[in-house]
Amino acid sequence: MAELPPLSPLPELPPDAAIAQSTELAHITTIGERLGLSADELEPYGRHKAKVSLAVVDRRREERPRGKLVLVTAMTATRFGDGKTVTSISLAQGFGKLGVSHCLALREPSLGPTFGIKGGAAGGGRSQVLPMEDINMHFTGDLHAVTSANNLLAAAVDNRVFYQEKAIRRGKAEAKPSDVDPERIVWRRALDICDRQLRHCDIGLGKKSDGFPHRSGFDITAASEIMAVLALAKDRADLRARLERMVVAWTRDGQPVRAGALGCIGALEVLLHDALAPNLVQTIEQTPALIHCGPFANIAHGCNSVVATELAMRSAEWTVTEAGFAADLGAEKFLDIKCRQLGTFPAAAVLVVTCRALKLHGGVALAELGEENVEALTEGFANVRTHLANLRDVYGVPVVVAINRFGFDTTAELQAVVDLVEGEGAGWAISDGFGRGGEGGVELARAVMAAGAEGNRPLNPSYALDVSLREKVETLARRIYRAEGVDWSEEAEADLAQIIAAGGDELPICVAKTQHSLSDDPNLRGAPTGWRLRVGGLKLSAGAGFVVVRTGDLMLMPGMPKKSAAQNIGLDDSGNIVGLS
Amino acid sequence: MAELPPLSPLPELPPDAAIAQSTELAHITTIGERLGLSADELEPYGRHKAKVSLAVVDRRREERPRGKLVLVTAMTATRFGDGKTVTSISLAQGFGKLGVSHCLALREPSLGPTFGIKGGAAGGGRSQVLPMEDINMHFTGDLHAVTSANNLLAAAVDNRVFYQEKAIRRGKAEAKPSDVDPERIVWRRALDICDRQLRHCDIGLGKKSDGFPHRSGFDITAASEIMAVLALAKDRADLRARLERMVVAWTRDGQPVRAGALGCIGALEVLLHDALAPNLVQTIEQTPALIHCGPFANIAHGCNSVVATELAMRSAEWTVTEAGFAADLGAEKFLDIKCRQLGTFPAAAVLVVTCRALKLHGGVALAELGEENVEALTEGFANVRTHLANLRDVYGVPVVVAINRFGFDTTAELQAVVDLVEGEGAGWAISDGFGRGGEGGVELARAVMAAGAEGNRPLNPSYALDVSLREKVETLARRIYRAEGVDWSEEAEADLAQIIAAGGDELPICVAKTQHSLSDDPNLRGAPTGWRLRVGGLKLSAGAGFVVVRTGDLMLMPGMPKKSAAQNIGLDDSGNIVGLS
Known part of the structure; x- marks a missing residue:
């Protein structure tokens, strides 16, 4: 068995925002040059952010071959998060230290969680993307554009029904089977916020002229289908x-009402015109990062945009990207949904593991995760083993395990993880991105270059498209989640029939499942066996091009905790932003 | 009596968006140079938009004297609008033609009306601000920042009450008089959209964990108090x-609950950090335009920001600015509210009149406004006479009447207007900004330079601050609207008592009144007499620093018409935006 390399002491670091503010940033045109982009090909947003013209993406698709893609994913994480983003940034910076051409391609943070629980999502420590204040706030306005487009469409649907019902009420028209059914408006509104009050609302109250009453609600913008659409569109025509x-x-006689029938697609295109172009920023070590789109990882596929990933791959030898949640959700959707758009699998995957998460899966209580417990950690490795097998055996993607080091990890624990990973025959590296930035990612970069040396892997999804939706869910449940089978609720059966009637049987599936377990029960740790996946309902996301399969409760509008991150965020006396991380 | 100057034939023009797209724009740094701004003092948003650093505004306040300010306002307009923005842009371009240093300072358009009825608000014809697509859409994100801040605050209020009521329900706390009263949450949510369905909503429905049910609703973002606050703030500390x-x-015992009590002001400051800095763009003739903030002209004061106006005045010999609605509303609020912040009155006011609006006020039906009718026009001049007298006699501001020419005006009508204006002893010019841009504004610029030659006028508001709210409303109603008195509803009396108890008696007033009449009845044309102003209610906008006085119905969330502008807006085959005007 390999021995642990000597571990550097973990440095004491100032808060993330202070590190960010003390970093000297390169002008964005300098960062563009590292991807071969001229100043003319960038639309600057201030000095340190730019949008890259879509024409550049189209041209590079023609002119340049693709570099290698690395997907960063993770074992089933603790509630604290276990550092996928930090590891991704550190890995990219590690490529930089090795003088290898590289590009990061990450998701955009959402304002809601920034002010709710998370307090920011631009990495941390010495592995951050900058300017982190902008990236965490309005950035280049993409999320606001999605919010605006989502809500314009909602207003357009309701406006159609308002005039339809008014004409019927006044005897100027008769209710027809092809009318929009006022009881079956499924398009919800969106806001980029954590606000539980907006989950379920009765709207259109007041006088007759104030609309027609119906139950509706708001989802967080990242959960809008428009966000998924933006992230998956290849170009403007596809959008x-x-x-x-x-x-x-749905109409009174059960036919789908498409957005195209409302006459406002042009307005949506105009609203999303800039949002479709990828955003260029830099890491703390001045390496290039494309940060674009951030669809939810339950109702949507949880990856950054196809256009940004494409641009990154056509611009660098190595592209590092990340998918939300653990590998059963994030990597699964990346490989089964997004990669079908890209037409390729990555050259390698990085599976982030932590001693803390391993102990959790070995049965340790949250409060005791800080204490050494090699036995529990070994027990919890069953979780990693399943994710490893999924990635390697089901999808055929080489894997490197990134052991993301925390200050409270003991040498014995880290050695145990190394031994377990080696037992599986997988590559590994200690990842020290938070404390040491790119220096802490060099070993991981070397391991990834070795694992991915053969280049991007051929497409090999876990299920075929030309089987029924029912079979897709069964296959995914057995192969990836390791369930014994699937139970369909009555509601799910009804949804299924309706979606099949609407022509959705050919679509891939996007399963909304708890991120806290490989199973559909958030309390089951490790690698649960002997359970069946319970499907509660399905939803046709025909624009995104998938069918959402709901298992368990689906939270699409988070609430704020009693003490929210918003209460820590502010300006200091010099006007610097504090409290973001 | 003066004779009409020879009138150029009105040219046939392509659509506004086509004119805009065929215009060559200067790089924004070139526009900045015209205001003496170096590239370092601009934060570019692409090549043709920039934010000007607030530090520049502060420095210029110290270093440079103020140039002269011109307020563009109007007679009571028709429902078509009568060209205040076009006249403002044309006037600024006219100064440009004369080689006089100048700057425009206008309001930001709102997405809602752009997709609802208006289809854009960046001028028209040969008097536009550019890039009009950006200005009409997301621009530099200021309105989105206001929406985000407004809704974060709403979520924070409700979150406080959610945990408060939960603790009481579970017996962990007792209801206290100082608690937030769940029935008296007055902060509403905001979206920049026209959506009647959101006017009145019951929110917090569903399970106990989905919030607590209460009646709420959404206003359009321009109606958020935060928009008014942003527009009136002098600097970050004032914000x-x-x-x-x-x-x-309000608390259970009737005390106001201030936003400051919720612990999230820092987060609001961060969200509004960039939005407080003025936006620099250019007109179609490459003259500088600061376009910043757009508060509603009923519940708020309807002017662009204090910081942008200040910056413009410290950067140019002549600043042209505009206020919403007619002079009884827009100019009144500009002079009685905004100018108190600025500490000066303008050097001159431009009163935009049209033959069409004059005929409307002379009793002509909408359908017949296209026909010549000198008699009705003469009758309708009573409306102009009142606005003129208000501006000159009440406020002491010299006035130039801009006769905004339309293709259907006849020579006899135009001559009649000139004669009537001369009869009042006021300066005038035919304004031909739509068809001829700056060339069509030169005469107006000359007249304004003559009228305003003595420089900015001293502050002389229509009412003093140290009288009671009741007396302020009485004074305004009599002096400006020419009412015989004021009738207070029971609700208004109760509001008044509460606001006085909360310390609001010292504040200026912001009257929400119909823009279709000098009176509070939208159907009364001309210069109505023998009527009394009916006050329905009052609202303390303590951050904006005024008390809103509601007369008539207050529409804070427009609806979409059956056929909306959104249905005309889109991209053409070359990807150009069409349908905006």
Whole structure:
């Protein structure tokens, strides 16, 4: 068995925002040059952010071959998060230290969680993307554009029904089977916020002229289908086609009402015009980062945009990207949904593990995760073993395990993880991105270059598209989650019939499942066996091009905790932003 | 009596968006140079938009004297609008033609009306501000920042009450008189959209964990008090103080709950950090335009920001600015509210009149406004006479009447207007900004330079601050609207008592009144007499620093028409935006 390399002492670091503010940033044109982009090909947003013209993406698709893609994913994490983003940034910076051409391609943070629980999502310590204040706040306005487009569409649907019902009420028209059914408007509104009050609302109250009453609600913007559409669109034409296909309601006789029928797709395109272009920023070590789109990882596929990933791959030898949640959710959707758009699998995957998460899966209580417990850690490794097998055996992607080091990890624990990983025959590296930035990612970069040396892998999804939706869910449940089978609720059966009637049987599936377990029960740790996946309902996301399969409760609008991150965020006396991380 | 100058034939023009797209724009740094701004003092947003650092505003306040300010306002307009913005842009371009240093300072358009009825608000014809697509859409994100801040505060209020009521329900706390009263949360949510369905909503429905049910609703973002606060704040410290003072709810024992009590003012400051800096763009003739903030002209004061106006005045010999609605509303609030912040009155006011509006006020039906009718026009001049007298006699501001020419005006009508204006002893010019841009504004610029030659006028508001709220309303109603008195509803009396108890008696007033009449009845044309102003209610906008006085119905969330502008807006085959005007 390999021995642990000598571990550097973990440095004491100032708060993330202070590190960010003391970093000297390169002008964004300098960062663009590292990807071969001229100043003319960038639309600057201040000095340190830019949008890259979509024409550049199209041209590079023609002119340049693809570099290698690395997907950073993780074992089933603790509630604290276990450092996928920090590891991704550190890995990219590690490539930089080795003088290897590289590009990061990450998701955009969402304002809601920044002010709710998370307090920011731009990495941390010495592995951050900058300017972190902008990236965590309004950035280049992409999320606001999605919010605006989502809500314009909602207003357009309701406006159609308002005039339809008014004409019927006044005897100027008769109710027709092809009318929009006022009881079956499925398009919800969106805001980029954590606000539980907006989950379920009765709207259109007041006078007759104030609309027609119906139950509706708001999802967080990242959960809007438009965010998924934006992230999956290959170009403007694809964006338009996807927007048109979105189902916003059902008719009185059960046919889908598509967004295209409302006459406002042009307005949505205009609202999303800039948002479709990828955003260029830099890491704390001045390496290039494309940060673009951030769809939810339950109702949507949880990855950054296809156009940004494509641009990164056509611009660098190695592209590092990340998918939300653990590998059963994030990597699964990346490989089964997004990679079908890209037409390729990555050259390698990085599976982030932590001693803390391993102990959790070995049965240790939250309060005791800080204490050494090699036995529990060994027990919890069953979780990693399943994710490893999924990635390698089901999808055929080489894996490197990144052991993301925390200050409270003991040498014995780290050695145990190394031994277990070696027992599986997988590559590994200690990842020290938070404390040491790119220096802490060099070993991981070397391991990834070795694992991915053969180049991007051929597409090999876990299920085929030309089987039924029912079979897709069964296959995924057995192969990836390791369930014994699937139980369909009555509601799910009804949804299934309706979606099949609407032509959705050919689509891939996007399973919304708890991120806290490989199973559908958040309390089951490790690698649960002997359980069956319970499907509660399905939703046709025809624009995104998948069917959402709901298992368990789906939280699409988080609430704020009693003490929220918003209460820590502010300006200091010099006008610097504090409290973000 | 003066004779009409020879009138150029009105040219046939392509659509506004086509004119805009065929215009060559200067790089924003070139525009900045015209105001003496170095590239370092600009934060570029692409090549044709920039934010000007607030430090520049502060420095210029110290270093440079103020140039002269011109307020563009109007007679009571028709429902079509009568060209204040076009006249403002044309006037600024006219100064440019004369080689006189100048700057425009206008309001930001709002997405809602752009997709609802208006289809854009960046001028028109040969008097536009550019890039009009950006200005009409997300621009530099200021409105989105206001929406985010507004809704974060709403979530914070409700979150406080959620945990308060939960503790009481579970017996962990007792209801106290100083608690936020769940029935009296007055802070509403905001979206930049036209959506009647959101006017009145019951929120917090669903399970206990989904919040507590209460009636709420959404206003359009321009109606958020935060928009007014942003527009009136002198600097960051003033912004913070105003945000803290905003009243979001009332306690069980009737005390105001200020936003400052919720612990999230820092987060609001961070969200509004960039939004407080003025936006620099250019007109179609490459003259500088600061476009910043757009508060509603009923519940708020309807002017662009104090910081942008200050910057413009410290950067140019002549600053042209505009206020919403007609002079009884827009100019009144500009002079009685905004100018108290600025500490000066303008050097001159431009009163925009049109033959069409004059005929409307002379009793002509909408459908017949296209026909010549000198008699009705003469009758309708009573409306102009009142606005003129208000500006000159009440406020002491010299006035130039801009006769905004339309293709259907006849020579006889235009001559009649000139004669009537001369009869009042006021300066005038035919304004031909739509068809001829700056060339069509030269005469107006000359007239304004003559009228304003003595420089900015001393502050001389229509009412003093140290009288009671009741007396302020009485004074305004009699002096400006020419009412015979004021009738207070029971609700208004109760509001008044509460606001006085909360210390609001010293504040200026912001009257929400119909823009379609000098009176409070939208159907009364001309210069109505023998009527009394009916006050329905009052609202303390303690952050904005005024008390809103509601007369008539207050529409804070427009609806979409059956056929909306959103249905005309889109991209053409070359990816250009069409349908905006």
